[in-house]
Amino acid sequence: MFDFKIKTKNINKLFKKKTKNIDLSIGEVKNYKNKLIRNNIKKIELYNLYNKEESSKKLLKVIKNYIKKIFFANINLKNITTTMGNRNAIYNFFLILKKKDKLIAIKKPRYPYYTYISNFFRKKIFYFKSYDELFKEIKNISVIIICNPENPTGKTYNKSILKLLKLCKKHNKKILIDECYSSIYIKKPFSFSNLFNKFEKNITIINSLSKRSCSPGLKSGYMISNKTNIIKINVIKNLSNTELSEFNKFLSKKIWKDKKHAFLINKDYKKKMKTCLKILKKKKIKYIEPKGAFYIFINISKTKKSSTNFCKRLYKKYKIKTVPGSIFSKEKYIRIALVEDKKKCIKSLIKICKLIKNKKNIKINKISKGKLTICYKKNGKWKVNKKNKKIIIDYIKKTKKKISNKKNTINYDIFFNNFLNKKKILKKKKIRITYLSYVRNGAYIGYKVIMMPCFVNVGAYVDDESLLDSWSTIGSCARIGRKVHISGGVGIGGVLEPINEKPVIIEDEVFIGARSEIVEGVIIKKKSVISMGVFIGKSTKIYHRKKKKFYNSYIPEKSVVVPGCINYGFYSLYAAIIVKSKDKKTKNKININKKLRITK
Incomplete structure (x- = not known):
């Protein structure tokens, strides 16, 4: 059941x-209150009276005039009857259907009530999306239900529907047309009332005050159908005592007459x-x-x-x-x-x-697209954008972790691989990325970047034409400039908290040798060369051999840095030694083969 x-x-x-x-x-309209109902509420005394035929005839005349003025259709009074709204009209229509009428055609997307009432009366349903589908099955169908304008999509019909009406007339099929939205339109819809006299045997039209006058609680409407159907429905109304009350008729007359509201x-x-x-x-x-x-x-x-x-x-x-x-x-x-x-x-x-x-996702996506950056240069000095850094921190705090299973690997994380199912971006940017490389969502990778198996963390910015060699790791919010060569096993430190703290910044055309570690917000200026196995942090002594000068968390431009130590008498400490400035010899040694940069 x-x-x-x-x-x-x-x-x-x-x-x-x-x-x-x-x-x-x-x-159910909340903002409009019908003044006609409010002004005539004093006539509540009409509830003391039984239904009278005279008042019903008067209401039918008002409805007839309404149809004539609005839809320009002249319909006989014997073809019109009153209803207690559209649902009541549909229910009565199904009551007068014959046992032969088994298959009901309903257009998708559908108004659910059409399905409910069909199932209630144990009718079979044929759903159709286009009228071409309906035309193929027209011989098997008994009744077609149409809503004009369509509920829920709001689509309207035009004269092209004549083909369907002619086929229904030819095969003697019934059409129930629900026009409750006919008075609510952006562009005035086509009405079936004009065609009723041509297709009287096939068409049944229903309408109500529910949507037109914002009064669904009044339960007042009308039905246009052939004379035999109208007689049957009037009998059902009398037997079930579902005729409109005298008070309802009085209000309905007033509302159907009034155009202004x-x-x-x-x-x-x-x-x-x-x-x-x-x-x-x-x-x-x-x-x-x-x-x-x-x-x-x-x-x-x-x-x-x-x-x-x-x-x-x-x-x-x-x-x-x-x-x-x-x-x-x-x-x-x-x-x-x-x-x-x-x-x-x-x-x-x-x-x-x-x-x-979802603004959180939008901002993270902007960081991964490079529209928002964590570090920026102002007057030759690097500064941290606290707001953009806070976006990542807030996202981590508010977003729930999810599990993703891809190729025998399990991740239980917030940020997943940035390049998953993004073939178009990889082709557009001409990025070369190898198996086991992992770029977390929220990290930016520039054009023509080459990535051997490596890891790039959230908020990191890797600029154009840089190379990240095997097993190198780029920390959160770290900044890598253009044409930077990061050799195998290099660790570039990052920092999320505290917000004021700077991450590692590697400027353009820097070469970093294998197994080196740059951490704790160290800045390496343009065209510098860091030798293999150099470890530089905040506390690391950076000594310039020629200038006999110490630097703190800073490598000057075009410096060549090697690992070393400084002697303090009884003991010595590890230090990064600036041996010389970059010259032609060092250029030739670290020169990257341009053929590696060719990406198709």
Whole structure:
């Protein structure tokens, strides 16, 4: 058996707690209060009366005039009856269907109620995405359900639908057309009311005041169908006592007559729609633009989460109710209804955009793209950008660790390999990267960089045409300049905390020999040469042999540095000795083969 209650409560399960929230889930307008209902509430005494035929006829005449003025269709009174809203009309329509009418055709993405009611009456369902699919199966189908404009996408129909109507007439098929959104449009939609007289036997049209006049609680609408269907439905109404009350009829007459309020409601929707679509365009978030109705489908594929999980997360964080697209067969989307006032709609949309884009990830991605750097040069001096360093620290603190299994390796980390599934970036930048090289997300690698098996940590910046040889490690936030040669087994230190502390900075065209270690914020100036096995830290004595001068955490430009020691009488200490300035001999020794730089 079909469990109707479970299906209809799917959305409410997402939002268990009763708190002050912004509800953009259901088409229930919060910002508009119908004055016509408020002004005529004194006529509540009409509830004392039974239903009268005279009042029903008067209401039908008002509805007939409304259809004539709005849709330019002249329909006989005998083809119109009142309903208690569109759901009641659909239910009554299914009651008068014959046993032969077994297969119901519903267009995807669908309004869930069409599926629920079909299952309730134990009908088979044929879902179709395009009308070409429907035309192929037209002989087997009994009833086609159409929503104009479509719920949930807001798509509108045009005269091209005539082909479907002609086929239905030819094969004697029934079409139920739900036009509850026909008065809410960006571009005025095509109405089936104009075609009713041509296809009277096949078409049934339903409409209500729910969306047009923002009064879903009034439960008032109409149905246009052939005379035999109308007689049957009137009998059902009398037997089930579901005819509109006298008070309801009185209010409905007033509302159907009045055009102003419907025009103002539609104008308000248009304004909200325009501003919301502008926000989405600026934020570069994909969406489905409707031509009718007040719904927007927003693409959430960037989050890599299911639509239900995204809706839960949105509610937990910002107390905003939305509908997951999975209900409408659109898993990568969420649906928002612009039913709150303009300010609330804009605020909630900005929050949705924030959650989709996730600023933490954006800033980390900017660091890995080189748009944000940890170290920068100002007036010839290196300085640390505390804000950018804090981005990495905050990201580590707030982000949960995840497990990733790739090629028999297990990582339980926050930052994964920056170049996983990024073949286009590697080709564009002409980077050569070998097996077992690992670049953590948040590290920048420049153009034409060559990487033998090595490790580059978060926040590190490796500039263009540099070479990282086998088993070299670049520490967090370290800065490597252009055309730098880092030999095998070299360790370049990095630092995240404290924030003020500088990482190691290697300037352009520096050569660092094998198994050397540069740590604790040491700066090595341009075109310097560090010999094999040199260890330089903050406390390391750096002695210039010719100048007879000591340097602290600093190697001057074009220096040639070798390991050595300084004698203090009874003992000697390790030191880095600047032997000479760089000359042609040293240039020839360390000159990198240019052929290595050729990358295709």
